[in-house]
Amino acid sequence: MATLTVPDPIPSPAEDAEKLRKAFQGWGTDEKAVIAILAHRDAAQREQIRLAYEELYKENLITRLESELSGHFERAVYRWIFDPVEREAIMANVALKKNVDYQVIIEIACVNSPKELLAVKQTYHARYKHSLEEDVASNTIGDFRKLLVALVSTYRYDGEETNTGLAKSEAKILHDVIEQKIFNDDEVIRILSTRSKAQLTATFNCYKDEYGSITKALAGESPNEFALALRIAIRCITSPKKYFAKVLRHGVDSGADEDALTRVIVMHAEKDLKEIKEMFHKRTNAALGHAVAKVTSGDYKSFLLALIGD
Amino acid sequence: MALPLVTEECEAVIRAFSGLGGLGVDEKALVSALGKWRRQPEKRAQLRKSFVGFFTADGSFERCEDDYIRYLKNEFARFKNIMVLWAMHPWERDARWVHHVLHKPLPLDIIVEIACTRSSEELLGARKAYHALFHHSLEEDVAYHVRENYSNLLVRLVSAYRYEGNRINKEMATSEAEALYSAIKTPGVKKLVENEEVIRILTTRSKPHLRVTFKHYKEKYGKSIEEHLGDELCLRETVQCLDSPPKYFSKVINKALKDGADKNTKDALTRVIVSRADVDMKEIKEAYHQQYGAELEDVISKNTLGSYRDALLSLAGQ
Numbered sequence: 001m002a003t004l005t006v007p008d009p010i011p012s013p014a015e016d017a018e019k020l021r022k023a024f025q026g027w028g029t030d031e032k033a034v035i036a037i038l039a040h041r042d043a044a045q046r047e048q049i050r051l052a053y054e055e056l057y058k059e060n061l062i063t064r065l066e067s068e069l070s071g072h073f074e075r076a077v078y079r080w081i082f083d084p085v086e087r088e089a090i091m092a093n094v095a096l097k098k099n100v101d102y103q104v105i106i107e108i109a110c111v112n113s114p115k116e117l118l119a120v121k122q123t124y125h126a127r128y129k130h131s132l133e134e135d136v137a138s139n140t141i142g143d144f145r146k147l148l149v150a151l152v153s154t155y156r157y158d159g160e161e162t163n164t165g166l167a168k169s170e171a172k173i174l175h176d177v178i179e180q181k182i183f184n185d186d187e188v189i190r191i192l193s194t195r196s197k198a199q200l201t202a203t204f205n206c207y208k209d210e211y212g213s214i215t216k217a218l219a220g221e222s223p224n225e226f227a228l229a230l231r232i233a234i235r236c237i238t239s240p241k242k243y244f245a246k247v248l249r250h251g252v253d254s255g256a257d258e259d260a261l262t263r264v265i266v267m268h269a270e271k272d273l274k275e276i277k278e279m280f281h282k283r284t285n286a287a288l289g290h291a292v293a294k295v296t297s298g299d300y301k302s303f304l305l306a307l308i309g310d
Numbered sequence: 311m312a313l314p315l316v317t318e319e320c321e322a323v324i325r326a327f328s329g330l331g332g333l334g335v336d337e338k339a340l341v342s343a344l345g346k347w348r349r350q351p352e353k354r355a356q357l358r359k360s361f362v363g364f365f366t367a368d369g370s371f372e373r374c375e376d377d378y379i380r381y382l383k384n385e386f387a388r389f390k391n392i393m394v395l396w397a398m399h400p401w402e403r404d405a406r407w408v409h410h411v412l413h414k415p416l417p418l419d420i421i422v423e424i425a426c427t428r429s430s431e432e433l434l435g436a437r438k439a440y441h442a443l444f445h446h447s448l449e450e451d452v453a454y455h456v457r458e459n460y461s462n463l464l465v466r467l468v469s470a471y472r473y474e475g476n477r478i479n480k481e482m483a484t485s486e487a488e489a490l491y492s493a494i495k496t497p498g499v500k501k502l503v504e505n506e507e508v509i510r511i512l513t514t515r516s517k518p519h520l521r522v523t524f525k526h527y528k529e530k531y532g533k534s535i536e537e538h539l540g541d542e543l544c545l546r547e548t549v550q551c552l553d554s555p556p557k558y559f560s561k562v563i564n565k566a567l568k569d570g571a572d573k574n575t576k577d578a579l580t581r582v583i584v585s586r587a588d589v590d591m592k593e594i595k596e597a598y599h600q601q602y603g604a605e606l607e608d609v610i611s612k613n614t615l616g617s618y619r620d621a622l623l624s625l626a627g628q
Contacts, residue, residue, distance in 0.1 A: 118434070121471055129477040133470065134514035145506065149514070153469035155437050157447040186462070194450035194465070 001274040003309035006040050013048035016041070017056050020049070029068040031299040034077070039306035042270055043083040050081070073300040076262045080269075080307070087267065088112070089124040092132055096139045102148060102229055104263065105136060109151035110236035114158050121152070143184040143226050150193035151233060162202040170195070171206035178217050183227045192233055200237055241272060245279035248288060256295035261304065265292075269307040277308065316360040319346075319353075324361055326615065328385040331569060333576055334618025335385050384573060388580060389617040395584045396625070403585065404428065404436035405443055408468070412455040417574055418464065419547045420581070421452065425467035426551035427558070430474050437468070460503045460544040466513035467548065473516040483519055486511050487527040487535075494538050503545055512548055520552050556593035559586055560601055563594070567613045579614075579622070587625040595626070 011019075016037050023033035041049065053061040062081060069077055079087055088108050095104035109117060124132045137149050170191050177185045195203070207214045218231045235243040244264050251260040268276055277288045284291065289308045293301060316324075324330055326339035347353040355372070358365040364378035395403055404424050411420045425433060440448040449469045456464055493505045502508060515523070527535045536553075539546045550558040559582050565571060566579035586594060598606040610622050 118471075125473050125475070129473060129475055131471055131473045131514060131516070134473065134516070137510040137514045142506070145510070149466070149510075150469075153466070153471065154449060155434070155447055155469070155471075157441045157445060157450065159441070159445055161445055190453045190465075194447060194453045196447065196450070 001272060002270045003268075003273040003277065003307065004040070004042060004270045005309055006042060006045070010041075010045065013045070013052035014056065016045075016049045017053040017061075020053060020061070021057060024064060024068050031069070031073065032302070034065075034069070035299065035303050035306050038077060038081060039303055046081055047083060069299075071300065072258045072262065072296075073298065073303055075258075076266055076300060076303055079262060079266045080303075084267070084270065085116075085119045085123050086127070088120045089127055089132075091263065091267075092120065092124065093128055093135070096135050100139050100144075100148075102140075102144060103232055105148050106151060106229060106232045107236055109148070109154075110233050111240045114154075114156045117152070118155065144229065146184070146186075147189055147193070147226070147229060147233075150189050154193050156194070157196040158198075159196065160198050162196075162199050164202065164206075167199065167202040167206045168210075170203045171210060174203070174207060174214065175211045175217075178214070181220075181227075183218070183224065183230060188230065192230065192237075197237055200234075204234065204238060241275050242279055244268060244276045245283060248276065248280055248291075249284060252291040252295050258296070258300070261292060261296070265304050265307050269309075273308065317356070320357050320360045323357055327361075327364075327382065328615060329361055329364060332613050332615050333385065333566075333579060334388045334615040335382075336616040337389075338616065384576075389621060392580045392584055392618065392621045392625075395580065396587075396621075399439070400432065400585065401435035401439035402443065404432070405439040405448065407581065408436070408440065408448060409444055409451070412451050418456065418460070418544065421464055422467060422544055422547045423551055423558070423562075425464070425470065426548060427555040430470070430472050433468070434471060459501050463503050463509055463513065463544055463548070466509055470513050472514070475516070476518050478516070478519040478522055480522065483522040484526050486515070487523045487530060490523070490527060490535060491531055491538075494535070502539075502542055508545070512545075512552065517552055524549065524553050554597070555586075556590050556597040557601070559590075559594045560597040560606075563598065563606065564602060567609055583622050583625050591626055 019033060019037055023030040037049070038046065050061045053059070053064075062078070065077055065081065066074065079091065082090060091104055092108050095101040108120060112120065121132050124130070124135075128135070133149055133153050136152055137145055140148055173187050174191065177183070177188055191203070192200070204214055211217070215231050215234055218227045218234070220227070223231075232243070235246075247260050247264050251257045251264065264276070265273065280286075280288045280291070289305055292304050292308065296304060321330075322339060323343045325332070326336035326343065328335050358372035359367075364375055364381075365372040366375060367373075398406075408421055408424060410416060411418060424436065428436065437448045440446070440451075444451070449465050452468050453461065453465045489507050490511060493508050494502060498505065511523070512520070524535055531538070536546060536549050539549060547558070550561075562578050562582055566576050566582075568575075582594075583591075595606045598604070598609075602609075607623060607626060610626060611619065614622055
């Protein structure tokens with residue numbers, strides 16, 4: 001469930017656009033006003049506001065926001081204002097600059113349903129005039145390229161049928177490969193990137209029955225980066241909400257990881273942040289809002305807390 | 311024993327049975343023979359004695375060869391097959407062809423053909439149809455059933471969702487032409503078909519981009535990338551299909567109509583005509599004329615029979 005709260009009754013897009021315009025005028029920006037509006041509108045409403053603003057003031061709202069805001073706050077608002085599909089296309093593109101943030105690519109590829117991933121790829125075409133696969137491929141090399149391209153290209157069967165015999169045999173293949181620490185074996189990539197999620201869940205269950213937890217096996221002693229990437233993929237496929245709760249836990253650790261906090265909160269506030277919050281609470285005995293408030297400050301903090309709700 | 315004199319009448323019936331080459335059977339001629347030879351079993355006996363290779367003497371009668379029965383089954387079925395395929399949704403057609411290739415020993419270039427000559431949306435559609443029909447994803451089955459060293463290339467090709475716009479980056483096309491050349495000319499530890507950069511370029515770049523890349527390749531190195539690829543399994547078909555489907559299809563059709571073509575090669579004729587009739591039939595005919603100096607419709611007329619021929623000509627004609 002979403003944590004986003006929207007006022008009732010809701011102001012018209014023109015009213016919101018006007019208030020935003022006022023917030024930009026004069027010296028500095030009235031960030032509180034920006035948050036009060038944008039952090040409490042859903043994707044469709046935000047789109048309406050963008051259109052109204054452009055019509056009224058002949059100016060692109062996003063461009064204006066980019067120039068008015070700064071730092072982590074600006075980055076968060078920029079990611080938030082788009083609709084979920086466009087947002088993921090943008091985040092994928094951002095993740096591919098310089099040091100590829102493979103974690104983001106894996107999340108987008110593995111958490112989404114096949115249809116959702118397809119929508120992201122279509123939006124990516126329209127926005128960047130490249131395919132997501134081609135950009136992932138040309139910005140990565142070796143094993144990471146193989147894994148990431150396979151994960152973003154796949155169009156998994158999304159039925160519930162599973163084949164137990166296959167699950168057993170593929171669990172064994174994974175086990176044999178992990179035991180020998182040949183994590184980059186083609187079979188691992190084949191199984192992880194082509195099987196349906198239902199089939200993979202069955203496979204990991206077989207793995208657990210026979211050999212113990214696969215994610216623990218991948219974490220092992222001195223795991224290499226590729227094994228960690230596989231772990232992320234597996235967790236995103238089988239238990240995404242738990243995974244994101246963990247990302248948030250790391251995000252509020254000692255030195256806050258603002259990129260991770262922004263990413264998870266912005267991407268899930270209008271989706272399933274409520275369940276993620278609950279898992280976070282279960283695991284840490286602290287409310288997400290409190291934890292985030294401790295390690296962030298200023299408008300950035302206010303914006304995140306508004307999205308987190310409560 | 312003296313060779314039986316094959317009468318003109320007999321020869322006509324043998325030809326109608328596809329016994330003298332040609333694809334399909336001449337249903338009208340066969341039905342007319344039924345009428346003409348009514349109550350004349352000796353005529354049929356003569357037919358069997360003249361139909362060398364398909365009937366053999368076995369004691370006191372002429373027995374049908376099993377291979378002949380199989381052969382006839384195929385030839386009679388050509389019209390049925392083309393009609394059923396014609397009625398099917400293109401996505402289902404493609405999904406069924408891929409499934410067929412994976413579960414029988416059929417040439418893998420059919421997979422290359424489908425992956426590379428369909429538009430991004432058509433290929434995606436085939437993948438959707440595959441889900442519905444077979445409860446697996448297309449790439450899952452290709453990855454599982456193809457174990458040779460070109461497995462990676464094929465999985466990447468069927469998984470491609472290429473950008474379809476015209477925007478291309480000339481510098482990138484140039485540098486990728488050079489990367490391809492370098493991969494081809496520098497023998498590495500792995501086979502060319504497993505080369506990372508070759509796979510990346512051929513399976514992720516947009517088609518307009520690749521065509522510019524291939525053009526630049528030819529300009530810079532004097533030969534087309536196809537020629538340099540020589541006999542490289544799957545890679546050559548990949549490049550041909552990406553560069554110019556009409557040229558590729560015209561070659562496939564030509565092979566199908568040659569004497570001594572095997573079953574799979576002949577079956578390609580139906581596949582190509584049915585799948586391209588509404589796409590680029592005109593360009594295929596032009597390519598055929600350019601490559602072989604003949605009109606495709608004439609060659610089809612000469613080498614096919616009956617309702618099958620009529621169906622082909624209806625699809626390939628104006």
